[in-house]
Amino acid sequence: MREIIDPHTHVLPKMDDGSRGTVMSIEMLKRMKAMGITVVCGTSHYYRRDESIREFCERREAALDRLSEVLTDDLPRVIPGSEVAFFHGISEEEDLEMLCYEGTRTLLLEMPFTDWTSSNVDEVRSLVLDRRLNLILAHPERFLFSKSNKEYLRRLAEMNIYFQVNGENFTSFFTRKEGLEILKMTPRRLLGSDAHNTEKRPPNLDAARSYVSRKMGAEELERIDEAACRLILGT
Numbered sequence: 001m002r003e004i005i006d007p008h009t010h011v012l013p014k015m016d017d018g019s020r021g022t023v024m025s026i027e028m029l030k031r032m033k034a035m036g037i038t039v040v041c042g043t044s045h046y047y048r049r050d051e052s053i054r055e056f057c058e059r060r061e062a063a064l065d066r067l068s069e070v071l072t073d074d075l076p077r078v079i080p081g082s083e084v085a086f087f088h089g090i091s092e093e094e095d096l097e098m099l100c101y102e103g104t105r106t107l108l109l110e111m112p113f114t115d116w117t118s119s120n121v122d123e124v125r126s127l128v129l130d131r132r133l134n135l136i137l138a139h140p141e142r143f144l145f146s147k148s149n150k151e152y153l154r155r156l157a158e159m160n161i162y163f164q165v166n167g168e169n170f171t172s173f174f175t176r177k178e179g180l181e182i183l184k185m186t187p188r189r190l191l192g193s194d195a196h197n198t199e200k201r202p203p204n205l206d207a208a209r210s211y212v213s214r215k216m217g218a219e220e221l222e223r224i225d226e227a228a229c230r231l232i233l234g235t
């Protein structure tokens, strides 16, 4: 049976503005399991201004250890990763590979919530072309507030970069059409929950998966799952 992966969550306890402790992490994992998810990536926020990559990885290991103590076999497997906030010089950062999903060269990148510059986009290109990373762009739909970002996204969509659209787009009648549009910007697409907690930003991939399956077909959902397996599990 194929693994169903959630590539973007803040399930690791007390790492960032996500899960506030192991009890909440377990509740999130239970809900994800009920949605058919078998592998959950703990992609805690990494901010260059706050800590070094090594410090972040040490904290993450401790969080994963705490979670492992209470994680039971019936729950989804948790894989460490990170959601790396873009920073100037990222393409030349020596330790960047440590932020990839464990055991891969796949990086989840969060672009700045500003108007992007051409030098920002050049660095993103360099991550793919020079650094040879598999790049996943976290929630591109959240950057569409600017016309120039939209144009940059169109250009990035032509490269070997995956667009990971958030599940929350598909939980509301008012945003799901837009979610679908951005999914259609590229053939390289993924769905992630970006779940932070059990309250305002809960696990939500069930709505996204059924909407995409309805509108794009069950085969397309399968392609999305296959891509996630390839990028994150290497299978």
Ligand SMILES: [Fe+2]
Pocket (backbone or CB within 6 Å): 008, 009, 010, 083, 138, 194
């Ligand atoms: Fe996130």
